[in-house]
Amino acid sequence: MLQNKTFLITGIADNRSLAMYVAKEIIKQGGKVVCTGLGVSAFHSNLSDRAKAFLNTNFEDFKASIKTELGDTTRVDILDVTLEENMEDLARNYEKDGIRLHGFLHAIAMDKTIRKKEVKPLLEVTRDEFCDTMDVSAYSLIRIAHYLLKYNVLQPGSSICSISYIAASKVTFHPYRNMSIAKAALERISVELADELGRKNGTRVNAIRFSTYMGSKAGTATLNQSDVDISDRMSPLGNAHPQDLATEVVHLFRPDVRITGEIRHVDGGYHITG
Numbered sequence: 493m494l495q496n497k498t499f500l501i502t503g504i505a506d507n508r509s510l511a512m513y514v515a516k517e518i519i520k521q522g523g524k525v526v527c528t529g530l531g532v533s534a535f536h537s538n539l540s541d542r543a544k545a546f547l548n549t550n551f552e553d554f555k556a557s558i559k560t561e562l563g564d565t566t567r568v569d570i571l572d573v574t575l576e577e578n579m580e581d582l583a584r585n586y587e588k589d590g591i592r593l594h595g596f597l598h599a600i601a602m603d604k605t606i607r608k609k610e611v612k613p614l615l616e617v618t619r620d621e622f623c624d625t626m627d628v629s630a631y632s633l634i635r636i637a638h639y640l641l642k643y644n645v646l647q648p649g650s651s652i653c654s655i656s657y658i659a660a661s662k663v664t665f666h667p668y669r670n671m672s673i674a675k676a677a678l679e680r681i682s683v684e685l686a687d688e689l690g691r692k693n694g695t696r697v698n699a700i701r702f703s704t705y706m707g708s709k710a711g712t713a714t715l716n717q718s719d720v721d722i723s724d725r726m727s728p729l730g731n732a733h734p735q736d737l738a739t740e741v742v743h744l745f746r747p748d749v750r751i752t753g754e755i756r757h758v759d760g761g762y763h764i765t766g
């Protein structure tokens with residue numbers, strides 16, 4: 493299905509990341525992947541020792557999980573989407589190394605207003621907290637696409653997917669406040685890009701709202717088991733699994749699928765009840 497196609501997978505932190513399931517499914521369907529992980533790039537400056545240690549550990553975990561799950565021939569690069577130079581350098585290097593992409597997965601999110609599973613009231617969110625979350629979790633979709641197109645890495649007819657959550661449009665039993673706004677922006681960006689890039693070179697852009705999932709680092713940091721149990725009960729089919737998400741992304745990555753500008757639900761039907 494994905495023979496001779498290569499996809500960029502962002503957002504793998506470890507083997508339980510949602511993006512890892514997508515990467516494995518692409519390979520199972522005959523495609524290839526290149527992966528990016530958060531680490532210390534040549535473009536970081538003034539990092540504290542603590543920040544450097546955090547980023548180094550993150551990148552080592554990422555590399556180790558890629559090696560075990562995808563094999564040691566999979567290309568890995570550092571990507572911090574807060575750094576324009578890092579995004580441009582990545583695209584430039586792909587171009588130089590002859591990497592041509594048929595799509596990419598955006599699986600990146602960060603919100604410092606959620607700490608120890610506690611969500612800061614929106615009224616208390618600072619300008620920096622708001623803009624940082626928006627920058628990393630939403631605007632980065634535009635900029636990754638921008639640089640990949642600038643260096644002719646993203647091929648005509650490609651497919652772009654991002655991972656969203658029902659909170660983009662509804663206040664749920666576990667309100668995310670600041671992150672919900674970034675997810676709403678991510679979805680709107682997907683729709684606008686679907687129009688712009690579809691007309692430009694046939695590129696498709698879709699977003700998938702996924703169930704609550706505690707397995708990943710982001711999930712563990714934000715959810716309680718009781719949240720996952722509630723959404724499981726409220727979903728007619730129970731919570732969707734990471735493999736369900738991977739199957740859907742791969743479907744949207746297929747070259748013969750004329751679907752774009754969609755906000756899909758892979759959530760066991762939670763959206764019709766929640």
Ligand SMILES: NC(=O)c1ccc[n+]([C@@H]2O[C@H](COP(=O)([O-])OP(=O)(O)OC[C@H]3O[C@@H](n4cnc5c(N)ncnc54)[C@H](O)[C@@H]3O)[C@@H](O)[C@H]2O)c1
Nearest residue numbers: 503504505509510572573600601655704705708709710711
């Ligand atoms: N876990 C859930 O319940 C759930 C539900 C719906 C949607 N999602 C979304 O799925 C996506 C993947 O999340 P996950 O649950 O697999 O968690 P995860 O922690 O495995 O992935 C989040 C990724 O974002 C990356 N990231 C954060 N800041 C970055 C930056 N500045 N530059 C580059 N990368 C950065 C992290 O390194 C990590 O790889 C996110 O967009 C998340 O919001 C998760």
